[in-house]
Amino acid sequence: MTVTEYNDSVDQFSDNLYRFVLKNIKDSDKAKDIVQDTYLKFWEKKDSVDVKKIKPYLFTTAYHTLIDVVRREKKQGSFDDVKEESYSTKAEYSDLQEILHKAIEQLPEDQKAVILLRDYEGYAYDEIAEITKMTESQVKVYIFRGRKFLKNYLGSVEALI
Amino acid sequence: MSLITRNNYEAYLLDYVEETLSPELVAELMLFLEQHLDLKEVLEDFEIHTLVPKETVAFDKSALKKEAGLITLVNYEDFIIAEVEGINTPEKSTALYLFLEQNPEKQEEFVTYQKTTLVAPTIIFEGKKSLKKKEGVIVPMYWWYSSAAAVVIILFSLNMFNRNEQVYFPIADREEVNFKNDAFEESVIKDKIILEEKLPTVEEIARSDKKPKNKLEKNLKKNTLNSLPVKEEVKGLTQYTNIPKEKIKIESDTAVIQNQNQKRSITIEEENLYAENNVIITYEDEILDNGTLNLVKRKMTKLELVRAAVKHQMNGNLDKGKEKILFALNSKPLNFLKKRNRKE
Known part of the structure; x- marks a missing residue:
């Protein structure tokens, strides 16, 4: 190289x-x-x-x-x-994204990492598996569990609003 | 002799209850129990406490079983997530939308799932410049020797020609001076060097008709012209003679310069070290410009770098002129002087 x-x-x-x-x-x-x-x-x-x-x-x-x-x-x-410092970012989230980003902080480390790789970087399951050294089915399980958590979190927030 | 004893009869009893004992051993066990009536109760306990399943427990296996392509109220979430993930086959997608039509109360859930995809924010990593590598050839430098020599020669050039007293090394005398040169990595320094350009030697400057480029050259020319030795080959040795043809004495590898009232020795090694160090270094220095790091090209001779290092160290502000210090300190010039001082 x-x-x-x-x-x-x-x-x-x-x-x-x-x-x-x-x-x-x-x-x-x-x-x-x-x-x-x-x-x-x-x-x-x-x-x-x-x-x-x-x-x-x-x-x-x-x-x-x-x-x-x-x-x-x-x-x-x-x-x-x-401490959750106000790190340098130019991001301006919509309300929904703000809620989602708060929700993802509550996920276990493994689930958070695979969802970020999936959503931010658009990696396929096999690629995430390669990166994280998990099996592909483990990655799927974490993503499915993570999505369920996020959906429930959104549901509870919407219910409050 | 009987196989069954008071120490092992439980094992035979267990086999007897589980009906795995051979007829011969059953007979022997019965005989043993007749001979040891106190142990007969144990056999009765074995029979009483045998567990017999009274009822069958039914497990709902339907939750584990899969039905190909069929979406149910149990597994519909998997299909919804797979749809959001974009991994459903067209058939499964069609089946899911059909399911949602038939179960409108689940449509809201589907919409919520669709919202769970994170949108990546734009975050800029501001340290890219520090990660990048320079292209092109990097000139290797031997800092230990060259910059140490630079210090020696600076002090020579400033003191030797016009003073009668012993040459004084103020830095070398300060044993408490502690340079943190170990903190700098040589590779970092090498990466910053762009160009090394050799300057004329003392002799060349002195002999040159050109106007001196800087103060250092001016001083050198002024100081050297009066005392510059002229090389002559005599009896296989390099002999130095002053321009006014004043004879000098040769002592081993040391040339002695006669300069009016002053007598001072310069070793050939020192002259060579000066020649090695009379070099302009072009390097990249980092400066802060409105909070942003910028790389600018700077030029300095090795001698000047060492001077800057000494100056900043003595003033106690090592952060100032960090690059210069980084160049100079890595060469451990003062360590060199300290060693020299100890020897003396």
Whole structure:
């Protein structure tokens, strides 16, 4: 892989990668670190990564780094205490999307990650399975459970309104 | 001798109750129990406490069974989610819409499911520049030697020609100075270097007719012209003679320069180190412009970089001119001086 191809991958995927990580851990500094780590690992392995599989490679690496960070934080007991800071985003959600994004925060880590990969990045089940190292049927189960949760959450909110 | 004893009779009893004991052993067990009447009660207990299923429990297997293509009130949500996910076959989609027509109370649920798809917000990662790599050839540099030498030569150039007293290394004397050069990675520095351009040596500057480009050259020219040795090959050794043809003494590999009232030794090694360090480095420096990081090209000689490092270190503001310090400190010039000082 050439330096140009590597730099192109930064332009093409770093925003998506950052968004994916940020939505999972809600901490912009940690999210930036994970993206940095991911690209560092990618640079080290650049010659062994298939050019056509750069994006899955980046997401796989970022996902597992993310899981490591989350586990470490949980072990240290500080992850739950991480404040929900107002991270830099240009997003302007509609009311529905705001509710949905609040709802997804309540999903277990695995379900949240697969739904974000599915909805944000449009990955197929087999691709998500490859990234998360789950089986395809596990991915389906998590997505189905996640959707059910989101639907119930929306239903309860609409009932309140 | 009987196989059955007071220690193992329970095992034979169990086999007897479960009717797996051979006729011979049954006979032997009966004989044993006749001989040990106190154990006969155990056999009766075995018979009394045998569990017999009194009723059959029916399990609703319909919840587990699948009916191909048939949407029911039990599984309709799976079909709805699959529809939202876009993985239903045309036949299943048709069946689902038919089901929803027949069960209008489920249509609202279907609409809610359709709303569960997240729309990705636009979030910009602002650190792209730091992730990118430079293209082109990176000039390798040997910082340990070259920049350490730069410090030595600066001090020489400033002090040696016009002073009678011993050359003084103020930084070297300060043992408490603690440079945090380990924090910088050499690769980071190398990536920032764009060009290395060799400058003329002291001798070349002194001999050149051109006007000095900067203060350093001006000083060098001024100081050197009066004392510049001229190389001559004598008896296989490089001998230096001043321009006014003043003779100098050769001591091993050291050339001694006679300069009016001053006598000062410069080793050939030091001269070589100066030549290595009289180099302009073009590098990229990061500056903050309205909160945004910009890379700008800067030029400095190695000597100037070391000077900047020394200046900022002494002022205690290491963050200032970080790039310069990063260049200079990585070369551990002061460590070099410290070692030299210890030796002395």
